[in-house]
Amino acid sequence: MNVILIAVIVLGGTGIILASVIFLTAKKFWVFEDPRIDEVQNVLPGANCGGCAYPGCRNFAEACVKSESLDGLLCPVGGNDVMKSVASLLGREVVEADPLVAVLRCNGTCANRPKTSRYEGVSSCMAASLLYGGDTACTYGCLGMGDCVAVCQFDALYIDKETGLPVVDEAKCTSCGACVRACPRHLFELRKKGPKSRRIFVSCMNKDRGALARKACSVACIACGKCEQVCTFDAIAIKDNLAYIDYNACRLCRKCVEACPTNSIWELNFPPRKKAAEQEVSATKVETGKDTTTV
Amino acid sequence: MSMRTFSMGGIHPPENKISAGKAIEQVPLPAQVAILLNQHSGAPAVPLVQRGDRVKTGQLIAEAAGYISANIHSSVTGKVLKLDEVYDASGYRCQAVIIEVEPADEWAEEVVLNSTLKRDCTLSPEEIIQKIKEAGVVGMGGASFPSHVKLSPPPGTKPEVLIVNAAECEPYLTSDHQLMLEKGMEIIVGTKITMMALKVNRAVIAIENNKPDAIALLERLAIPYSQIDVMPLAVHYPQGGEKQLIEAVLGRHVPSGALPVVTGAIVLNVGSIFANYEAVQKNKPVIDRVVCVTGKSVKKPGNYLCRIGTSVQDLIDFAGGMPDSTAKVISGGPMMGKALINTQVPVTKGTSGILLMDGNEAHRNEVYNCIRCGDCIEACPMGLEPYLLMSLSELSEWEAMEKECIMNCIECGCCSYVCPSNRPLLDHLRVGKFKVGAIIRGRKNQ
Numbered sequence: 001m002n003v004i005l006i007a008v009i010v011l012g013g014t015g016i017i018l019a020s021v022i023f024l025t026a027k028k029f030w031v032f033e034d035p036r037i038d039e040v041q042n043v044l045p046g047a048n049c050g051g052c053a054y055p056g057c058r059n060f061a062e063a064c065v066k067s068e069s070l071d072g073l074l075c076p077v078g079g080n081d082v083m084k085s086v087a088s089l090l091g092r093e094v095v096e097a098d099p100l101v102a103v104l105r106c107n108g109t110c111a112n113r114p115k116t117s118r119y120e121g122v123s124s125c126m127a128a129s130l131l132y133g134g135d136t137a138c139t140y141g142c143l144g145m146g147d148c149v150a151v152c153q154f155d156a157l158y159i160d161k162e163t164g165l166p167v168v169d170e171a172k173c174t175s176c177g178a179c180v181r182a183c184p185r186h187l188f189e190l191r192k193k194g195p196k197s198r199r200i201f202v203s204c205m206n207k208d209r210g211a212l213a214r215k216a217c218s219v220a221c222i223a224c225g226k227c228e229q230v231c232t233f234d235a236i237a238i239k240d241n242l243a244y245i246d247y248n249a250c251r252l253c254r255k256c257v258e259a260c261p262t263n264s265i266w267e268l269n270f271p272p273r274k275k276a277a278e279q280e281v282s283a284t285k286v287e288t289g290k291d292t293t294t295v
Numbered sequence: 296m297s298m299r300t301f302s303m304g305g306i307h308p309p310e311n312k313i314s315a316g317k318a319i320e321q322v323p324l325p326a327q328v329a330i331l332l333n334q335h336s337g338a339p340a341v342p343l344v345q346r347g348d349r350v351k352t353g354q355l356i357a358e359a360a361g362y363i364s365a366n367i368h369s370s371v372t373g374k375v376l377k378l379d380e381v382y383d384a385s386g387y388r389c390q391a392v393i394i395e396v397e398p399a400d401e402w403a404e405e406v407v408l409n410s411t412l413k414r415d416c417t418l419s420p421e422e423i424i425q426k427i428k429e430a431g432v433v434g435m436g437g438a439s440f441p442s443h444v445k446l447s448p449p450p451g452t453k454p455e456v457l458i459v460n461a462a463e464c465e466p467y468l469t470s471d472h473q474l475m476l477e478k479g480m481e482i483i484v485g486t487k488i489t490m491m492a493l494k495v496n497r498a499v500i501a502i503e504n505n506k507p508d509a510i511a512l513l514e515r516l517a518i519p520y521s522q523i524d525v526m527p528l529a530v531h532y533p534q535g536g537e538k539q540l541i542e543a544v545l546g547r548h549v550p551s552g553a554l555p556v557v558t559g560a561i562v563l564n565v566g567s568i569f570a571n572y573e574a575v576q577k578n579k580p581v582i583d584r585v586v587c588v589t590g591k592s593v594k595k596p597g598n599y600l601c602r603i604g605t606s607v608q609d610l611i612d613f614a615g616g617m618p619d620s621t622a623k624v625i626s627g628g629p630m631m632g633k634a635l636i637n638t639q640v641p642v643t644k645g646t647s648g649i650l651l652m653d654g655n656e657a658h659r660n661e662v663y664n665c666i667r668c669g670d671c672i673e674a675c676p677m678g679l680e681p682y683l684l685m686s687l688s689e690l691s692e693w694e695a696m697e698k699e700c701i702m703n704c705i706e707c708g709c710c711s712y713v714c715p716s717n718r719p720l721l722d723h724l725r726v727g728k729f730k731v732g733a734i735i736r737g738r739k740n741q
Binding site: 116120122126130132209 | 382385388636659723726
């Protein structure tokens with residue numbers, strides 16, 4: 001009985017002394033932190049993906065609270081909804097940003113782009129690209145070893161076994177930009193998601209002359225300029241033997257897709273083309289095609 | 296038997312010097328040459344010719360762009376077909392001047408064509424360096440660093456000794472060895488001229504001990520030149536590395552991140568020394584070089600003198616054609632060479648050899664887990680811990696890699712060679728070195 005009592009007194013006493021030391025230290029070194037930082041952090045997704053260009057969600061929350069306006073601050077994962085709640089918490093205005101999505105600008109599938117050598121080294125795009133130009137004649141295209149898949153925190157990328165190319169799952173892609181930074185060939189681009197996820201882009205990054213590009217890959221952009229001519233909105237520019245479609249200027253008319261002789265311009269999530277007589281009908285069908293547009 | 300060598304790490308792979316002792320043979324002029332504009336480290340040269348121009352052998356066709364760059368001369372007489380991009384040894388496309396070759400050479404006027412030895416040189420050091428610069432001499436061992444930059448050390452440093460790198464530590468390669476046997480006197484004179492350019496009064500020709508004939512010959516030829524020593528070294532890869540060679544010869548360490556010249560040594564490849572001789576005494580720019588074509592199944596392995604821009608395919612054809620068993624064609628030696636993606640790649644100033652490897656030699660074995668045996672640490676000549684660096688690289692821990700001195704890695708491949716689990720250490724180290732290098736450059740630019 002005595003032993004138990006002594007133990008309780010000794011341990012209890014030590015506990016009280018240490019607790020008061022901790023209490024006093026905490027009081028002495030207490031730092032004021034804006035309580036709104038916690039509030040903002042609570043509405044953020046908490047993915048710590050770095051897509052906002054800050055190391056983590058907490059840092060982004062701090063930046064939001066500290067800055068005068070929310071211009072240039074965007075959580076791509078949370079999107080406009082989250083930014084609105086952040087704005088309402090802080091009593092500030094937020095401009096709606098267009099949602100973005102990652103697109104792969106290469107269509108060099110095994111069928112389109114014949115292999116010219118065999119690679120045996122480490123299965124990493126970065127290691128391979130430092131070693132040589134790639135196992136096909138195209139030195140700009142996808143190496144297919146999945147550095148992008150490895151960095152994607154949202155499970156939005158996978159390598160298609162048949163084509164050997166990564167595929168973006170639009171429903172899961174948060175446009176955090178991790179794949180854009182990871183790809184040694186800079187093949188990913190964050191593009192405007194577009195109405196009903198409809199997008200048009202040049203799926204090629206080959207900057208070789210047309211003849212060389214075409215020889216390496218049957219769907220390469222050869223910079224023939226037909227798309228530039230046919231575009232009525234000045235959205236297409238050719239630079240370094242490569243066409244680029246400005247997604248802010250593009251009105252999704254799809255003329256360039258038809259004009260492209262090598263099929264290097266892609267249209268995504270559009271309804272199938274109708275003949276001119278059926279144009280009116282197709283306008284109504286677009287609505288019903290909604291379910292099939294999301295991948 | 297205590298031959299000098301470097302102290303830390305290193306390996307001794309099978310030497311396989313199949314083409315040793317084969318006399319240098321002249322390769323006939325090819326029908327077409329592709330002369331790359333970036334045969335050297337630094338900025339690619341700026342072309343001076345246009346499509347349709349007729350060029351003479353030895354004529355300047357591209358000018359150095361900036362300080363670290365080198366002139367490029369036409370290696371043949373003929374008509375410029377086009378300026379186009381061709382694959383280089385790295386597998387990427389680079390600008391090249393493509394020339395249709397005329398069967399008879401018409402040399403540029405200033406080139407002295409006779410092969411008589413010219414010993415005397417009365418030029419000033421500046422004039423010598425200017426001539427070497429004009430001739431476009433670069434490091435002929437593989438790294439292709441412009442020689443005139445090496446010969447003009449930064450202010451505040453004082454070179455004391457010229458080390459002629461004739462180690463040729465890579466297995467298979469024999470081009471430097473054969474060059475020494477056939478052009479011994481020229482190399483001695485070239486060494487003397489390079490010493491004058493550097494204003495040093497000591498030179499050491501460092502040769503690995505597996506070339507006793509070259510050592511004996513150069514020792515005999517160097518007798519009248521009291522300032523030139525020939526030093527035999529133990530056979531030890533990577534002894535041809537600049538830092539390893541300085542340690543082996545002088546016993547001095549090059550500090551991490553410093554230029555080798557702080558030890559007082561300037562290292563030049565023996566091929567570059569010969570090129571210096573030709574540039575200064577014969578006004579002959581670098582338009583040809585000895586390339587050794589070798590491999591266990593090659594019909595006619597040997598040392599071939601070929602014009603810069605000759606395609607690898609032409610060389611292989613001259614050496615008896617490509618054996619059916621070939622699985623890999625490597626430009627350079629087996630340790631540090633680059634596997635080629637096709638045989639149309641042209642020979643450059645830095646191409647020391649073409650190695651054809653059979654399937655069983657070339658392929659990589661199955662990778663197992665690291666067993667922490669430490670062989671890679673023992674083998675690393677720079678004192679790094681490759682197993683740790685590989686793990687850090689896989690985890691993208693670039694800051695930690697920088698602390699572990701990844702930038703000291705010379706990419707010699709000893710770690711991958713000794714690993715009993717066949718781990719691709721060097722591949723991962725290279726990724727880390729590239730990433731850390733980019734981070735360091737970014738920090739400097741801030």
